[in-house]
Amino acid sequence: MADMLSIGSTALNAYKKALDTTSHNVANAATEGYSRQRVEFSSRVPAGSSIGLGVGFQDVERVVDQLVGQRLLSGSSSGGRLDVYGDYTARLDRLYSDADTGIGGAIDSFFAGLSRLSSDPASSAVRTEVLGAAEDLAANFRRIGTALNDYGQEIEQRLSVSVSEVNRLAEDIASFNSQIALARGTGTPPNDLLDKRDLALQQMADLVDIKTVTQDSGDINVFTGSGQALVLSGNANALGLRADEFDGSRAEVVLRAGGQIVPLGDSISGGRIGGLLDVRGELDQDQGRLGRMAAAVALQVNEQHQQGVDARGQLGGELFSGALSEVRAASTNTGTATPQISLTDVSALTGDSYDLRFNGGYELVNRRTGEPVALTGSGTPADPLVGEGFSITVPGTPANGDRFLLQPTHGAAMNLSVAFGDPTRLAAAGLMRAEPATQNIGTAQASLTVNDAATAVAQTPASIEFIDANTYSVDGAGAFAYDAAAGINVNGFNLRLEGDPVAGDRFDLNAAGPNSGDNRNALAMAALGDRASLAGGTRSFSDENAGLVASAGDRARQAERQAQATGAILAQDRAQRDSVSGVNLDEEAANLLRFQQGYQAAARVIDVANQMFQSLLSAVSR
Template identity: 45%
Template structure:
């Protein structure tokens, strides 16, 4: 009888605990990271009564999680990559919106500015058109500065995101290491819920850093980043910190804190959200900022050179229309020498906007791209007479550099925020050609002069009157110099100007080239300025300013779309990995309901065993009372 009671009691307790486990599964169906738990039953040790062994009932051998390590690993990998791409896509779309939207981009103001130049070319003497050109120039410069400022705010947002990520990474790593210690000391009997908690934290950590988790000794888990940096090893957690960029103290970088030292992490050493922030800054934000500056510099330089070749209403040659900043050169924080590098624009057509690292070693300079490390052609010695020349920039070296000293050259980054209109007086706009041509009234030929063009506005004799006199239809002199051979339609040039004649000049015909003078309503230079947006001045004379503006919009839009497509594809991969994990570890209500019904019936049967034992016991008691 006691065996019956013991057997029934063991079954009752085992089924009760199994029902509690099923209830626990149902209760946590919406708990993130929860893995379904399963009860394993085993028989209790039987008793030998001589005639044979009599079973002792049942017991719970183990309560363990149901899981697939490969499915969990795939989910970790997919989650870290998804976090990286979503971060990259979200920020890239914001840059795309800034550049492509007419309310925030430069395209609208760009068109308005050149429309105002065209309007001035149609009415060069109008004060209203001159005022409008200055207003549109200021509006365009303001828009450049606004867009540059938005890019700068995004850069600061990346820094703030990195600071926040570092705090979470350190917290998660420390907690995972602490759980590793508890689980490792449990002798392989850790609570399933504790294991789920650790897996959830590992998943959250990988979302920030990318990478994966590796099981060690079957109990603890090591977590490494996408670049192979160990964040958690057993019960020890590494710490990340924030350090200043050695070239740009206002910009922050990530560093691994080890033995009192901070080791800067390459941007490729992290995935996840932190990696997405760093990749956005290096592959989308910095190139867009540099290209915006290159467009501003290209516009300002081309417009200034053309404007300097015209004459204003005061009869003076045009000066700079835009004030342009010089390229920035920042010294590395660890430089030992006292060299100071001053950069200036050289060949704007050679500007590519990419940042360059200049390094001094063994008495000479070398240049490499800051993003890839690829070598960049460099000429010159760095003196005033022979400056260093790299990518359209000229650099003069002052002071004494030490071996190993490095400098970061930023040819165009931030330039868009510093461009401004240099003049305030509308009469200073050089809309007129500086020289004009007149034919002698006594000419007998049919030659008619066209508008002269200026090739060298700095020529000292540009405004000096000059007389072109034809000896016959095939020869001419310039202020008595010559004779020079002439064929109909050929270009005649001197003193920095050039011109052509329509028709056929006769012997004795004369033409006078002289300064336009003050108060002229001539529109020769304004007409040239109006067409500068289509002039191929960038990329060695292969890309126009309009093409560069369109190229900026296209490149940013392409990067944003690529990141979005990649994020959408990764979302599908992640969902599939999540479904694969849930198919094994997730709670299925139908299955749990069936288990609960089965265990309930078993529990009731066990209770009936106890009831039977009680009846047997009462029967014995009743028999002894007689």
């Protein structure tokens, strides 16, 4: 009877534990990260006895699959990165391709307006239309450039929030490590603490790529993807943000550990922080590429516009204005040098950023490729340093180790504007007109183009008279051989003749006056729209814009495809985790009934044992 009572008591305790555990599962069925628990029964068989001593149970077991958990960490990191990256690439795709605010339509409208101006250079309405199209083009460049800048500021804010969240989670994980160790030391199963720690790890992986190492003690150490320790047992290190050495509004992610600051830079490749850093890098490239297009439009149109005469009879000035380039000095510089950039060759501009370094001499490194760029010159105004489509003058004195961030085109889009609002200042006419004398009897018809802008703007008149069909004089001087193929170069212009001149034919070069009706400069500006002047002379403005739009679209579609694939795998892993560790209420309800019946049966065993004992007492007492 004593054995029966003892056996019944062990069964009662075991089923009570099972009912408690099942109830705990039911209560936490909707708790995020909870892993179901179970009690493992085992029979108690003493040595040398054919009859057991009832039932026993070990600790309450937490049902998990560690391999699935590791896959979830990796998938969360990839998913977090793609979530952020996909969001921004989709926004950039919409920004560039918008028909109303995009660049492509505005470029086409501007050059189409110049073409109409060449057909009717005296029309005030057409001049107003061209100036309005120029304003729209500049406004669209500014709008997109400002949007890219705003996205960059938004990223800085999100980086700050994400870094703070990583630090909070690191502290939580370190605390869980300590609590788990304490619970195990007292023999208490730390199952719920393990669930909370795993959930914190998944939340951290969503923010930054991590690696975990489980110690024999049960502690989990957490490292960044590059191997820097975030959590070591009960101690947590902190991520931080340090102002960029070139731009105080831009932050660099660092790790603060043991009184040291470790820059993480590009080593963060996953999680939302990795996605933010990836997007920030691409925003830099897009700002430079968009700026290259804006700078090319401004420089080439301005150059041509200055080779014309406006409706007032005055030389054309700049049509577009605004700072095109940006130079930033490193905060650690000790010298007094202040480099300045001038854009010199549109076709050679890359849109990239550069590091200019001084160590006894200057060296230039492309930040995107990491490759050195050949430099010529000394940096003086008379002998500037010459890079990829730009020159650099360096007033002041640099110190060894001084560094500068050069962004030749990054400011162009945000700063582009139209230099004037008076339509009469549009220089549609050529600088000079080649007018045949009334007494000419040959068939030659003259055309005039600029071949030396610096000389041509002086608008120096000239008279070319043919001594015979093969010889001419200039302002009555000389007898120069006439080459029809080469034309006649005079005062910064090249005079070409279609047809045959004869002796006595004269062509007078005179400055264009007010309201001349001449359209040659408007024609020349309109022709810039189709000229392949970018990327080494292989792309027109429209080609460059189409490439920018296509690149943004490709990035967005690729990010979407990757996100779908990663999301599908992550969903499978979560489903597998739920199938192993999730609470099935139907199953738990069945367990409740089963364990309740077991508990009741165990109680009946004890009751029977008690009745037998009472019967024995009654028999003895007679």
